[in-house]
Amino acid sequence: MKRSFLLVLIGLMVIATRAQQTDYTPIDVEVYQLNNGLTVILNEDHHLPQVFGSVMVRAGGKDDPKDATGMAHYMEHMLFKGTQELGTINWEAEKPHIDSIFRLYDKLGRETDAEKRKIIQKEINAxxxxxxxxxxxxxxxxxxxTMGGTNVNAGTINDYTIFYNAFPSTQIEKWLDLYSHRFENPVFRGFQAELEVVYER
Structure with missing residues (x-):
């Protein structure tokens, strides 16, 4: 996997979990600006061999189209669906069906006749x-x-979307590779089912 990041990402925080301390110690934070526009915020603390990592994207609910609210939240869900290499047993066989689903949704968006829309929706289901x-x-x-990750989650608010989890410090290279890969090469599989999940929320 390539170890690079999309320009739209504004924050990667790799913050070691702090041990409980009775005396407050100010956090020493380092900030780096990468050539691709990514801002890295780093706080090292070696009390525990654990890392809390997150990727924050400066896009949230306020960026949703007026006629399609919830799109940022939907995108958050879709970025857990994998890539051409992850989440599939055979990408070459899967791809034609996913491409067809997107074409059918475009067709559905243009169609105004109720009966014809039902036919298209059946085709999408198939x-x-x-x-x-x-x-x-x-x-x-x-x-x-399997990397030892815990608290795997994400969230979308008005101003940003964030993806995060804790993991052992020995897994930091794998974590960086995986997060880079998921943002560079997403595949929006399970499109229809996830749309219904987000809509219900």
């Missing part, structure tokens, strides 16, 4: 079932957990 035959649900979560 393609989704075919695509699901190749998907590996939760592989991103499982990889993070």
């Amino acid at each position: 393609e989704s079932l075919k695509a699901n035959e190749y998907a590996i649900p939760g592989e991103m979560f499982n990889i993070l957990r």
Whole structure:
């Protein structure tokens, strides 16, 4: 996996978990600006061999289109679905179905006739079932957990979206590779089902 980051990311915090202390000690924070525009915020604390890492994206609910609220939250969910290498047993076989789903949604968005929309929605359902035959649900979560990751989660608010988890310090290279890969090469599989999940919330 390539170890690089998208320009849209504004913060990567790699903060070692602090041991409980009776005396308050100011946190020593270092800030770096990478050539690709990514800001890295680093606080080293060697009391425990554990790291808390997060990636913050400066995009949130306020950036949603007026006619499509919830898109930032939806994107947060989709970035857990994997890539061309993660979350699939056969990307080459899965890809035509995912491409077809996106084309059908574009077609659905342009169609105004109620009966024709129902037909398109049935086609989307059929393609989704075919695509699901190749998907590996939760592989991103499982990889993070096999690395010793805990508190794997994400959140979307008005101003930003954040992805985070804690993990052993020995896994920092793998964590950086995985997070870089998930943002550079996302595949939006499970598109329809996740849309319903976000809508219900």
